[in-house]
Amino acid sequence: MKDFFELIASLFEDVLFVPFDAIRELELSSWFAANGLNFIFILIGAVAFVYWMLQLKKFNDNNEEDRSVKAHVFLGKNAKY
Template identity: 55%
Template structure:
């Protein structure tokens, strides 16, 4: 089991989180923070887009909202 968990550690540390090592060696706090703000803005835009799509779908009124729409209700 130890080798299994070491394999998971190796996957995350050396593969998946490798791009984050670039942030560690940035000398400029502003550059690292700018990247974080860009990612936050992208996430916010995606969230607003998704909410608008859900609202558009809800406004069409095509969804069956009756109590018997699902057997477990």
Template identity: 60%
Template sequence: MKDFFYAIQDLFVNVLFAPLDALSELELENWFAASAISWIFVIICSAAFVYWMLQLKKFNDNDEENKSITAHDYL
């Protein structure tokens, strides 16, 4: 049973968190490169959020949803 938990530890420490270790090493060598990678992720998430909000607005403006009180069972 102990080997099972050591396998989980090995999976997380050596495999799944390897990109984060590489990013922390990159930060020590070149701070601007590490920050650029972070900003790229921020831009991607912001673009996805804006796209999601525009899609929600498009479906809301279509006005096909039944918004009456009895539209849902839990109301």
């Protein structure tokens, strides 16, 4: 059983964490290069946010949402019909 857990530890340390080790080494020479992946994720998130807001505006301008009180009765216990 001990060999099984050592195999799992070896898998993570020697194989799966190699990219993170490379990024850690790169960070000593260039902070911007090491954090490039974070910048890419931030850019993807910003683009997705803008796209989502434009889609919401399009649906809002077309009045496609049911804004009656009955449609949102689940929002509160004291909602009146």
